[in-house]
Amino acid sequence: MELISQNHCFGGEQSVYKHASDLCNCDMTFAVYLPPQAKVAPVPVLWFLSGLTCTHENAMTKAAAQGFAAQHGLALVFPDTSPRGGDVANDGAYDLGQGAGFYVNATQEPWAPHFQMWDYITAELQDLVTEEFPIMADRQGITGHSMGGHGALTMAMRLPDQYKSVSAFAPIAQPSQSDWGRKQFSAYLGDDETTWLNHDATHLMATLGYPGNVLIDQGEADEFITLLRTDALRDAMQARTQAGIVRMHGGYDHSYFFISSLMEDHIKHHAAALCN
Numbered sequence: 620m621e622l623i624s625q626n627h628c629f630g631g632e633q634s635v636y637k638h639a640s641d642l643c644n645c646d647m648t649f650a651v652y653l654p655p656q657a658k659v660a661p662v663p664v665l666w667f668l669s670g671l672t673c674t675h676e677n678a679m680t681k682a683a684a685q686g687f688a689a690q691h692g693l694a695l696v697f698p699d700t701s702p703r704g705g706d707v708a709n710d711g712a713y714d715l716g717q718g719a720g721f722y723v724n725a726t727q728e729p730w731a732p733h734f735q736m737w738d739y740i741t742a743e744l745q746d747l748v749t750e751e752f753p754i755m756a757d758r759q760g761i762t763g764h765s766m767g768g769h770g771a772l773t774m775a776m777r778l779p780d781q782y783k784s785v786s787a788f789a790p791i792a793q794p795s796q797s798d799w800g801r802k803q804f805s806a807y808l809g810d811d812e813t814t815w816l817n818h819d820a821t822h823l824m825a826t827l828g829y830p831g832n833v834l835i836d837q838g839e840a841d842e843f844i845t846l847l848r849t850d851a852l853r854d855a856m857q858a859r860t861q862a863g864i865v866r867m868h869g870g871y872d873h874s875y876f877f878i879s880s881l882m883e884d885h886i887k888h889h890a891a892a893l894c895n
């Protein structure tokens with residue numbers, strides 16, 4: 620693991636690292652924020668999974684999470700959204716390939732040799748950060764935006780013992796029925812749509828649910844709202860009386876201005892489950 624940068628931030632440290640990933644078969648970059656409380660004892664952690672076109676840097680610099688994380692003594696991890704590099708497969712479209720890993724383990728060529736983002740996030744990077752930093756492995760939450768909201772919801776519902784709290788900002792809520800999902804699942808997972816359902820938050824909500832409160836925020840002026848299919852996930856939550864809420868916010872679009880406006884609520888939501 621190589622330190623790329625480090626900046627003092629709200630009394631803690633915002634750092635960026637590079638490491639050789641065995642699963643993604645390339646160097647991967649990620650960012651970690653350690654609050655001041657981590658100087659004296661291990662702290663709970665919140666993972667933030669980012670959306671299409673993002674690296675570790677977008678949320679680190681634009682989500683406004685560090686100040687609230689410092690108030691509650693939460694560490695933050697900002698992973699990249701895909702493997703990257705000249706040897707890594709890519710596509711000319713912004714929504715496939717590098718920057719668009721969709722948090723799945725690809726089974727299809729040419730993606731399978733590098734695009735193993737489910738296992739990378741839930742196992743390899745998980746092990747690295749809990750071993751290398753003063754982070755409590757048994758107190759982890761997960762959130763994310765858009766493609767990252769999809770990743771956060773699917774990981775939390777399938778791995779509730781690992782992720783003790785979950786929230787999402789404008790998640791891709793039903794990717795198996797959306798142009799943000801069908802194209803990518805077909806490329807990464809193949810044409811058997813039954814394999815896609817493990818990565819569809821609405822399907823997982825209908826079949827598994829989550830043993831805790833689920834917080835989802837969605838802007839009503841989101842330019843991608845028809846691709847996100849928030850209504851389907853809200854209906855699935857209501858059908859199983861899932862604890863939690865889908866909140867609609869007038870005027871907000873899909874940008875990081877929306878995320879930063881709601882970040883305090885999300886940090887409080889996770890702190891209530893993780894910090895006591």
Ligand SMILES: N[C@@H](CCC(=O)N[C@@H](CSC=O)C(=O)NCC(=O)O)C(=O)O
Nearest residue numbers: 670671672673677713764765766767875
């Ligand atoms: N066509 C656009 C789409 C890219 C975009 O809006 N990306 C969002 C996430 S969308 C779902 O996963 C984003 O977070 N962008 C980065 C940012 O810093 O705002 C385009 O290519 O611009």
